[in-house]
Amino acid sequence: MATATEPRTSKPKRTLQTKLLIDGKFRDSVSGKTFETINPATEEVLAHVAEGDAADIDLAVKAARKAFDGGSWRKVDARDRGRLMNKLADLIEKNFDELAELETLDNGKPISESRNADLPLVIDCLRYYAGWADKIHGQTVPIRGNYFCYTKREPVGVAGQIIPWNFPMLMTAWKWGPALAAGCCVVLKPAEQTPLTALRMGELALEAGYPNGVVNIVPGFGETAGAALVAHPRVDKIAFTGEGRTAEIIMKNASDTLKRLTFELGGKSPNIVFADADLDAAVQGALVGIYLNQGQCCCAGSRLFVQEGVHDKFVERLASAVNGRKLGDPFDPATQQGPQVDKAQFDKIMSYIAKGREQGATCVAGGERHGDRGYFIKPTVFTNVRDDMAIARDEIFGPVLSVIKFKEIEEVIERANTTEYGLAAAVWTRDIGKAHAIADRVRAGTVWVNCYDVFDAAAPFGGFKRSGIGRELGEKGLDAYTETKTVTIAMD
Ligand code: ADP
Numbered sequence: 436m437a438t439a440t441e442p443r444t445s446k447p448k449r450t451l452q453t454k455l456l457i458d459g460k461f462r463d464s465v466s467g468k469t470f471e472t473i474n475p476a477t478e479e480v481l482a483h484v485a486e487g488d489a490a491d492i493d494l495a496v497k498a499a500r501k502a503f504d505g506g507s508w509r510k511v512d513a514r515d516r517g518r519l520m521n522k523l524a525d526l527i528e529k530n531f532d533e534l535a536e537l538e539t540l541d542n543g544k545p546i547s548e549s550r551n552a553d554l555p556l557v558i559d560c561l562r563y564y565a566g567w568a569d570k571i572h573g574q575t576v577p578i579r580g581n582y583f584c585y586t587k588r589e590p591v592g593v594a595g596q597i598i599p600w601n602f603p604m605l606m607t608a609w610k611w612g613p614a615l616a617a618g619c620c621v622v623l624k625p626a627e628q629t630p631l632t633a634l635r636m637g638e639l640a641l642e643a644g645y646p647n648g649v650v651n652i653v654p655g656f657g658e659t660a661g662a663a664l665v666a667h668p669r670v671d672k673i674a675f676t677g678e679g680r681t682a683e684i685i686m687k688n689a690s691d692t693l694k695r696l697t698f699e700l701g702g703k704s705p706n707i708v709f710a711d712a713d714l715d716a717a718v719q720g721a722l723v724g725i726y727l728n729q730g731q732c733c734c735a736g737s738r739l740f741v742q743e744g745v746h747d748k749f750v751e752r753l754a755s756a757v758n759g760r761k762l763g764d765p766f767d768p769a770t771q772q773g774p775q776v777d778k779a780q781f782d783k784i785m786s787y788i789a790k791g792r793e794q795g796a797t798c799v800a801g802g803e804r805h806g807d808r809g810y811f812i813k814p815t816v817f818t819n820v821r822d823d824m825a826i827a828r829d830e831i832f833g834p835v836l837s838v839i840k841f842k843e844i845e846e847v848i849e850r851a852n853t854t855e856y857g858l859a860a861a862v863w864t865r866d867i868g869k870a871h872a873i874a875d876r877v878r879a880g881t882v883w884v885n886c887y888d889v890f891d892a893a894a895p896f897g898g899f900k901r902s903g904i905g906r907e908l909g910e911k912g913l914d915a916y917t918e919t920k921t922v923t924i925a926m927d
Contacts, residue, residue: 447540449533453484453630455491455654456637458498459647465490470656472630475543475774476765476809484630487653489663492622495651496667499593499620502648508620511646517568520615522643523636524561527554530639534632536766538604541631543774543810544728545765552727556890557608560908563892564612571617571913576921583924588917590618591695592671595664597657597685598633599677600626600776601731601832606676607633609907611640612892614674615649617916622651622670624661626677628776630654657681668692674915675699676733679901697905697915699733699897701830702858705851706736706887707873709844710744712863716885718752720863721836724887726760726814729775730784730834733902734859736887738827739838740847746840750799750818753838757800757814774810775833781810784833791817791826791835801834822850830856844869848876857899861887880906 453469454461462485469483487495502508511519527534535549544553573586594614598606603625614621625633633652640650653660665673665688672695675685679700689696706724708717724736741749765773775781781804788802801815812834820827820837827837841847851860851873861883862873874882880897883889890896890908897906905915 447481447537451482451537451631452634452638453482454634455485455487455495456634456641456650456652457491457495458501458651459641461637464488464655465494470627472541472628473777474540475776478809481540482631484634484654486660487624487655488659491653491655492660492663492667495622495653496593496664496669498648499622499651500669502646503590503593503620507646508618508649513569513571513618516616516618517565519643519645520561520565520568520612523640523645524558524565526639526643527558527561527636530635534604534635537635538632539765539773541629542600542603543765543776545770545773547768547770548728553602553605556892557604560605560608560612560892564616564912567613567910567913568616571917573919578923581926583926585922587920587922588617588913589920591916591918592619593669594619594621594916595667595670595673596621596623597661597664597673597675597677598623598625600628601728601733603629604632604636607636609676609912610674611650613907613912614916615645617913619672619916620649620651622653622664624664625652625654627654627656662688665689665694666692671695672697672915695915697907698903699907700858700901700903701832702733702735702856702898702902703738703828703830703854704734704736704856704859704861704879705738705740705847705854705877706861707740707847707851707863708742708745708749709862709864709866709869710742711865713865713885714745714749714752717863718749718756720861720885720887721753722756722760724861725836726772726834727888729772729812731776731780731832732888734881734888735832736859736861737831737835737837738851738854739836740841740851741838742847743840743842746838750816750838754800754816757816760814762805762811762813772814772834775812776810778810780832781812784812784831784835787826787829787831787833787835788812788815791820791824791837794821794824794826796820796824796826796837822853828854844872848873851877855901858897858902859883
C-alpha cells in the first residue's frame with residue numbers, strides 16, 4: 436500500500452492576480468465573464484479568473500503589434516532584452532517560495548517538485564535565453580559576383596503561445612525565453628486549469644520593466660481564446676504544447692493565414708531495461724520516468740520494456756518501490772505524488788485502468804483511487820501487457836505504467852518504434868554498444884542512457900512523428916522565433 440496523508444486546504448498567501456494582462460495593464464475581460472480554477476487536492480474553488488475570448492485576444496494582439504511594429508520593443512537593444520530577462524529571472528528567484536506554493540496549489544504537484552524541479556528550471560531557462568539575446572547572429576555569405584551578401588536573424592513578430600496545465604510556469608518560461616530573447620512580442624494563453632502562476636509571472640514581467648504590449652496574457656478556453664489566437668490574421672506564429680488532436684485542429688485553423696507553427700505534443704515513450712543494467716538505478720529511473728508530476732508528462736516513460744531474464748525480479752522490486760511511494764497532501768514536503776489536475780483527467784485515467792484489466796493485463800500495484808476527496812490515483816503498474824492493448828498504445832497522461840517483456844535487442848527496437856509517437860526514450864544497460872544502438876535507432880527526439888527526465892535549457896527538446904514539429908530549448912529553440920533575412924549589396 437502506498438502511504439498517504441490527507442490533503443490540506445491551503446489558502447494562497449497573497450491576493451491572486453486573476454485578470455488579463457493586455458498592453459501593460461491587468462483588466463477584466465470584455466465580456467465580463469470569469470471561470471473557476473480549482474485546487475485539485477481538495478476540489479475547492481481557488482479563484483475566479485477573467486475569461487478571455489476573441490475580443491480580448493484581438494486587444495492583446497493589437498497591443499503586441501503596436502509594441503512590435505511601432506517600435507517601442509524593436510528599439511530596445513539586444514543586450515537590454517537580455518538584461519530584462521535576467522531581471523525577470525531575479526524576481527522569480529526573489530518570490531521563489533510564493534511561486535512554488537502557487538504552482539502546487541493550482542496544479543496539485545508536490546511542493547518538493549515545484550521547489551526542486553519546476554522553479555529552478557524556470558529560472559535557468561530564462562537566464563539561458565537572456566544570454567542568447569545579443570548572440571543571435573547572421574552570417575556573411577560568399578555568393579558569386581561582386582556583391583556583399585549577409586544574413587540577419589530577425590524576430591518573427593507577434594507570437595501566440597498556447598500552453599498546457601502540466602508544467603504551467605515552466606511552459607511559460609520555455610515559451611517566453613526564446614521569444615523575448617529574439618525580440619518577439621507574445622500573447623500567452625495559459626491552460627484553463629492552471630492560469631494563476633502565468634498571471635503572477637506577468638506581474639513580475641511588468642515589475643522587471645518589459646514595455647507595454649510586449650508580454651500579454653489571456654486566460655480562457657481553448658475553443659474560444661485559443662482558437663481566436665490561432666486564427667488571428669495579425670499573429671505571425673503559434674507555439675503550442677498539448678495534445679496531438681488539438682494540434683490537428685490548430686494546424687487546420689492556422690492554414691488560412693499560413694502561420695508558422697511549432698508543436699510539442701504527446702508521447703508513449705519506451706523505457707528499456709536490459710538484463711545487464713544496474714537494476715536498482717533502473718527501478719529508480721522507471722519510477723521517475725512514469726510518476727514524475729503524477730504521470731502528467733509528455734515524455735513519461737509509460738512503456739517499460741524489461742528483458743526476459745530479469746523481468747520477474749525487476750517487477751518485484753518495482754512493485755515494492757511503488758507501494759512505498761508517499762501519496763497525498765501536495766504541501767507535505769515528503770509527498771511524492773499529488774492529485775491529477777482535474778476530474779476529466781482523473782476519469783480518463785481510471786477508464787484506462789479499467790481497460791487494462793478488461794484486456795487481460797495484470798495490475799500488480801495501485802489500480803484505484805486514493806481517498807474520496809481530490810483527484811488522487813494510486814501509482815499503478817500493469818504487467819502481462821501486450822503491445823496491442825490500449826494501455827500500451829495510448830497516451831494515458833497519468834500514473835499508470837505498462838511493463839512489457841522482451842527477449843532481444845532487435846525485437847525491442849522494433850517494438851519501441853511501433854508507436855505513432857517519438858518524443859523520448861531511455862535505455863538502461865552497462866553495454867555501451869547496446870546504448871548506442873538504442874540511441875541510434877529509436878525514433879525519438881530525446882534518448883536518455885542510464886538516466887531519465889534530465890532536462891537542461893541548453894539541450895533541445897521536441898518530437899519525431901506525432902510528438903511534434905520543431906524543437907524547444909537550446910540554440911535550436913530560437914529558430915521558432917526568428918526569420919532569416921538575406922541582404923545582397925552590389926559592390927560596383
Ligand atoms: P490537454 O488535454 O492536456 O488539456 P489540450 O491540447 O486540450 O491538452 O490543451 C492544451 C492547451 O491548448 C490549453 O491551453 C487549451 O486551452 C488549448 N486548446 C484546446 N483546444 C484548442 C483549440 N481548438 N485551439 C487553440 N487552443 C486550444
